Structures are given as C-alpha cells and as structure tokens.
Amino acid sequence: MESIDRQVSIYMNGSEFGDPQIKEMMTQELRQRLIEAEAEGRPLRVYCGYDVTAPDIHLGHTITMRKLRQFQEFGHEVTFLIGTFTTLIGDPSDRDEARAEALKEDIERNAQTYAEQAFKILDREKTKVRYNYEWLSKLSFADVINMASYFTVQQFLIRDRLRNRYEKNDPIWLRELLYPLAQGYDAVSLQADVQLGATEQLFNLMAARRLQEVFGQKPQICITFPVLVGTDGVHRMSKSRGNYIGIAEPPDEIYGKTMSINDDLIMPYFELVTDVQEEELAEFRRQLENDTVNPMVLKKRLARELVTQFYDEKAATEAEENFARVVQKREVPDEIPEVRTSFKAQQLPTNSALIYQAGFASSSSAAFRLVMQGGVTIDGKKINDNSPAYTDGSIIKVGKRRYFRVVDADKTS
C-alpha cells in the first residue's frame, strides 16, 4: 500500500486538470485501480496517443512520455499510441485522392521515425507501439452512429472554446464533434486503465470513459498535463509553427533553440521536461526573482540538461562550445579591430580599460559607465561589472553594433 500511495503521488505530480473535483476523483480512482490490479496480479494498461503531423517528436511530447516512463519504472504496461488514423482525418482542407494517398504515406513514414525517437525516453523493451489506423479504419458508418448515440451536442458546446466560437457564430464543423469518438475508441480498443494527455484534451479523455462503459469496460483514469509553450513564448509548441525543439535534432540545434527562448519559459521548461530536482528548481526561482542570476546562465544549464537527456554529457559540452562560436560568428562582422593585451600580467586590464584602448569610449570613465550600464557583452554574455571577463579571442561588443577582438599580445601570430 505504501508503494501505491507513492506511485499515485508520482503519477499525479505535475498534472493539471483545470478542475479540482476531477483531479480529486481521478486521484481516488487511480489509487483504487492500482489496488485492484495488484490484487489481480496484473500491471495497469497505460497509454498516451500522439498525432504525427511532422516527423519530429518535440519537447512538448516529452511531458507525457516522461510520465509514461514513470509508469514503466513501476512495471506497468505502457502503449505508445501513434495516431495514424486521427492524423489522417485531422486536416479538413479539400483534398483529392492523390494528395490523400501522399498524406497517408507521409504519416506512415513519420510514424516509423516517431517510434524510434520515442525510445530516447521510453524503455524499448517494455513499450508497445500501436497505430490507431489498425482499429479506427475498420469502423463503419453504423459503428460511428452507434457511438454518436451516447453524446449530446450540448455536451460539446458547453466546452469553453467551442461555446465561445458558437456564441460568436464562428463555424463549428460537424467533423470536430467526431474526434472525441475516434480518440475515445482508442481507449476501448486498448482496454486502457489510464490515459495521459494534455489538459486541453481532458474532454476527449473523459468521452473515452463514456465509450468504455458503453462497451462494457471499466472507465479509464485520465491524467492531464499542461501544454508546453513553444520557443516563441506565445503558442503551444508545434512543428507547423516552427517554435519547436525536436528531440532527435542535432545537439547543436537543441542547444541553440533552447538558448533562444524567452526568460519566462526557463522555469516551465525546467519543471516540465527536465529531471532537475525540486530543491534546485526552488533555488533557481529565488535567484530569478531576486535578479541574482543572469538568466542566460540558467538557460545554458537548461540547454545542457536537454542535450544530455537526448544524447549525453559530452554532446552537451560540445554543443555549448559550438553555440558560443557560432553565435559569435553570426553576429560579428568579418573584419573587426583587434586589441592586444598580455595575459601574463598578474592583474589583467579591466573590461573598461580594453574598451577605452579600443577607442570605443572617449575616456576611461565613459568606458566604465558603458560597462556598468549593461551596454557591453563579452562572448554573447552581458556583463555587469568590470572584473576581466575575457580570454584570448574573446569578442567584446559595445553598444549595438561595435565589436573588437581581444588578442594575446604574447602569441606569435
């Protein structure tokens, strides 16, 4: 029983239902189901479904995938469901048969890479990979009508987003009301005990419960999680928006994209898609709040965590080095002045001294003010004090567009 309480706590951690009553109900049902399954000597059947609109699994997907892995770690049976059918019907645009066929091939190809990528997170040996085309493509018109007998139009239209659209008289397509049936039938077909999903999908997950009852099954427990905002800081992460970080992208891409996110996203990313422990996260939050850390430092840590997670530490270190180089290369003009200084001195020149030496300030004190006001960047990092922060080869940026390079005066060139 102790193990069960611990499991419940782990599985529900990070969940978000948007409704405390549903959360309470699901928590109780989950606990109950774990007790029953233990008594029956069987694992829970747990799944999450993923549509395949793009070849890449991105960070957004990993929120639930990491949760699936937690179930695996306790010995439960995990199905990684690939929505080959639901993806096929997802695009409402007019399509001729040739294009539909091409789309189907795309989906099948993407589905294959999906499964492969999933094993960056899930345990390959313990994961069932299924495709919902297998059962949904076999349903007939009569089956659909039968399922549609158990839902009212009102149930759909009281949902926030649909109600708003209905009230504004924005078209709500009949097609949209059929998705919950498709997704719900997945749960029936898998005889699921638990389904994971995004908070915004809660209605569909709950609809699946109703269908399971219709088909004589015990309704599944639904656990939902927040949606990950994309690197643009505005929309949910998705391939089509271009605001995503794919888990199979090269380490440099993962690192670079992570470095590009807005500071607001640092903590949500740490919380939702890394293994960094809560104590450390609390410290990060404190530092950010009190402005005692350069957010860039935390972003680098985040980027390292992600690359390490999908590759390894070595790849993370390389990515970090490449990033510094590449970003500099991108920003810095081809020909820039050099300032030579010796690195043998006991005490190196201050940052402002080099700036004055470069002729980018009219006086030493003007150079010092530039540094203290935050107008100076060394190797892509803004500096706030004057203690030497450069090395041989460092690029020092003053204001928006002026650069010089620090060169070791002792080096033979």
Add this chain to the structure above:
Amino acid sequence: MESIDRQVSIYMNGSEFGDPQIKEMMTQELRQRLIEAEAEGRPLRVYCGYDVTAPDIHLGHTITMRKLRQFQEFGHEVTFLIGTFTTLIGDPSDRDEARAEALKEDIERNAQTYAEQAFKILDREKTKVRYNYEWLSKLSFADVINMASYFTVQQFLIRDRLRNRYEKNDPIWLRELLYPLAQGYDAVSLQADVQLGATEQLFNLMAARRLQEVFGQKPQICITFPVLVGTDGVHRMSKSRGNYIGIAEPPDEIYGKTMSINDDLIMPYFELVTDVQEEELAEFRRQLENDTVNPMVLKKRLARELVTQFYDEKAATEAEENFARVVQKREVPDEIPEVRTSFKAQQLPTNSALIYQAGFASSSSAAFRLVMQGGVTIDGKKINDNSPAYTDGSIIKVGKRRYFRVVDADKTS
C-alpha cells in the same frame, strides 16, 4: 418546351416547401434540368426514400409515390429507395447484438413486402428498387468524417425544431446530426436529378445537394410535400401510432379506417391521396362549408376511391356493403325488440310512427321531435327528416343506446 412547362406544373403541384424562395429556386432548376436532360436525350433520375419501420406501406407514403408515378408517366427513370440502412440506425435505444440481428432480419423482410406493395402505385416495369444498405454499409469512419467536414453545427441548430430543443436544453444527440449525411449520400450514390420527400425533410434533401457538389455532381432538385395526418387527426400517419391506413390492408380495413377519420381530414385526404379532379374537390369544399352535405357521404366516396385505387371498384362496393353490416353488428346489442310493418302499403309509416310504435317515445309528436332534432339513426346514417328511410331488417337507433329492428310483417318467418 410546352411539354416541359406542363411537366414542371404537374410535378410541383401540391408541393409545399415552407419557403417561397426555395420553391421558386427549385421550380427554375427543375425546368432547367428538364431542358438539359432533353438535350442530352436522357431521362431524369428521380427518387424518393422510404424507411421500413413496419411491413406496411400506408397512405402517407403514397403522396410521394403517386408523384413518382407522374414522373414515370413522362418517361423518367424512377428509383423506389428502401432505407434498409437508415432504418437500422434509426432506433437509438440500447440494443444487444442478438436484437440488432433480429432487427436487421425484420427490416429485410419488410423491405421485400415494401417493394411488392409499391407496385400497387408504381409501374413495375419502369421502377428500379434499391436498398441503401448497399452503399451506406460500405462507408467507413473516414468517409463519415470527410462528409462531416462540409457541415457546421450551426447549420443544424438553426433548424426550427432543433433550435427549440437546443434552447430548452433538451438533449440533441450527436447521432441525429449524422442522418443528413446518410440520406445525402443516397443522392450521391444514385446520382439523382430529383429527390422527393416530406416538407419536414427539406433540410436533409438540401444537405444532399451540398454532398453532391462535394462529390462533383450537379445538385439535385428537391420537391417536398405536406405530411399526411393519421386517422387520429392529430399525429402524422405512422404504423407505430396505429393511426394509419395500409395500402395492402384488406379492402374492408381500408374502407372502415377511412370511415373513422375526423371530418377535418376529408379534404386533405382527397387532395393528397386520390385522383379526384380539382373541380369536383372544389364542389366538395363548397358543400362542406355550406353544410349541404352529410360528411359521411363524402367519407364514403373517399373510402371507395381509396379501395378502388389499391384494388378495384368491385372490391370497393363489397367493402361498402360489409362496412354497413359490420358496423351495425358491432354497435347493436344481440337481442333487440322488433317492430313489424307491412311494406306492401302504398305509403309506408313515417320514421317517427315506427318509433312511437316501438314504444321509444311517449307520443307521436315526441317521436317526431326526436327525428327532427337528429336523435335518430337508421342503418348507421343519421336522419333529418321523417320520410321513411328504412327497409326490411333496418336497425333504427333512438338516442344513444336504444335500438329496434324493422321486420316485414308479410314475411313468413
């Protein structure tokens, strides 16, 4: 062109759309389609669909069937569509598989008798009989979702009946929104030029137009007709209400049920389901308005028309005779008094004289008043004057429950 204008006038006669603009549009499209088909040297493809919830085709069905026959008479290709699939999905109640199978068998059996009965009205040689199970059972979930992409929930909810239910928060089942797709796909499958139906089905017929366009066809012309009120005078005619007159019922049943309708229904029945010409109908209307006809007389005419239509004149005459006999038998107690009178006299006793003789009035004048006030019925017909209206064996009814039989005094018994 003269023939085309005449056809349009005949086909549209009796139609009711509940919307003059749609009627105007359909009339124009019908005319245009007839011109095109003539130019192409082909007949129009015309159909009407019938669900098979009961083994009997009833008068209500014949409104559109008679119209189909008119198309046949001008050489068009008529399909009598039996809704084997749509009937199967029509019953929303929970059903186990065994019951569903039994229902399917019922439907198939009923469908067979349907086709046979249809030929009481349609030309057997010129009628195609089709069953929509043939194509609708082949549609997949993906097909349904594709069709559902072309309709919005709002289009459904602005329909009067659904809007009212929505506003009252009466459940509107998602299933109900799928019927128009099923019926619409019939038109696609038949590549229909014209579909007939009931006025209340206009939305579904129009939805079919949209689907035909989606599938690259020219949208059909829809022609709709009023619903026939059942013999109860309240609800639409249907087997399940028990207020129907089946066209394959025995002549006595058709005759008797027609005699039982409310006077209000006489004219609608004449107009919608008989061949009686407009001039004569106008005369009937006048007579009813001015109370110059006993409605019973018109009802008998109506009953004769119907039996003749589905059988022949001889059957109609027999039914009339049987009706008089049976009705009397039903109403009259087994043992009733007899009043003997001679039929050889030049002048027979008045009706009131016999009533007084029977002891059913305290005086000749009281008996006379009974007759003149309409309290006396002879052989089921109310009498309003005193000239002898009886024959040997006539049953004379006085008030609500008193009867006597007239017996020829000269007969040897």
